[in-house]
Amino acid sequence: MSIRPFRDIKRRKTKEINVGKVKVGGNNPISVQSMTNTLTTDISATIKQINEIHSEGADIVRVSCPDEDSSKALKEITKHIDVPIVADIHFHYKRAIEAAENGASCLRINPGNIGDTKKIKEVVKAAKNNNCSIRVGVNAGSLEKDILEKFKEPCPEALVQSALRNIKILEDENFDDLKVSVKSSDIFLSIEAYRQLSKITNYPLHLGITEAGSFIPGSIRSSIGLGTLLLEGIGDTIRISLSDNPVKEVKIGNEILKSLNLRERGVRIISCPSCARQGFQVIETVKILEEKLSHIKTPITLSVIGCVVNGPGEAALTDVGITGGKKGNNMLYLSGVQSKKISTKEMIEKIVNEVEKKASELENN
Ligand code: SF4
Incomplete structure (x- = not known):
């Protein structure tokens, strides 16, 4: 998406x-x-x-x-x-x-x-x-x-x-x-x-x-x-x-x-600049994800948004999305739909898995 x-x-x-x-x-x-x-x-x-x-x-x-x-x-x-x-x-x-x-x-x-x-x-x-x-x-x-x-x-x-x-x-x-x-x-x-x-x-x-x-x-x-x-x-x-x-x-x-939508390649991360409302450390998370997902060549969108102000809206338009929640209860979205709550500790691993899964699905379609 x-x-x-x-x-x-x-x-x-x-x-x-x-x-x-x-x-x-x-x-x-x-x-x-x-x-x-x-x-x-x-x-x-x-x-x-x-x-x-x-x-x-x-x-x-x-x-x-x-x-x-x-x-x-x-x-x-x-x-x-x-x-x-x-x-x-x-x-x-x-x-x-x-x-x-x-x-x-x-x-x-x-x-x-x-x-x-x-x-x-x-x-x-x-x-x-x-x-x-x-x-x-x-x-x-x-x-x-x-x-x-x-x-x-x-x-x-x-x-x-x-x-x-x-x-x-x-x-x-x-x-x-x-x-x-x-x-x-x-x-x-x-x-x-x-x-x-x-x-x-x-x-x-x-x-x-x-x-x-x-x-x-x-x-x-x-x-x-x-x-x-x-x-x-x-x-x-x-x-x-x-x-x-x-x-x-x-x-x-x-x-x-x-x-400019002139090339589609790899993971396009949509992320917020972060502020006091963030449910997890957005900036660090994005840096780690960029690194861990750099091997993916299939065009995929991923939203990484610190809180519910803009998180659900952006997640609705991306293949995989994460929105920060209170006390580390972050919400994972798949194909724009709420999937499950994930803790900040397990978040990176789960997002990487979901993005890789989505990439292989798209490649095999
Ligand atoms: S989405 Fe939430 S955490 Fe991110 S900058 Fe906006 S208000 Fe702050």
């Missing part, structure tokens, strides 16, 4: 492309990405981090390939993971070719940075031969010199012009298996650039507020920026950029999508 979305988001229709086994654009779910921050040449550390990012719920993982050893390391890395890899390339076209040949499913590269047409042709050939898509990744911090001179400063029009220029270079080589990003650390600039771009291209858009900062400010900036665009139906894949563990980027990305 879940609350019916008050407003459904009408997503803008884009071209469907493949990033390995993940389809991006079209009617496909909005995918969540993150990026490793290990040395790619440290193969075991990179595999470990990719798998951590993937098991948190990332659909795609990006890996930097700053040198030949890194792009070649992808060959071994991709043997030990089950998630598509985007190779992040800057400037050197040979890294792109090596990455495509060594297992990358997508190349993040701006053809305008590669140099002459011969090199671009070689990269496109390698991408085509290895079923690699390409992300044109425009960033306000690294706009082309002539565009910056023309517009005087990074502005939405400048980002869009750079994106169109890079798209055209690829289209001229008959390559259109691509997605596009126009990122900036400024929320207003990013939003406007994506809005403008979405009106003139149907390539899937990769959303991000780049260099958004540390965990709390970065999550808030990303939620505002990406949330605004997603509410307008713009965006096919997202990446949260935090100066923090990439696993947290995935957590935030998924929470943004879950909040």
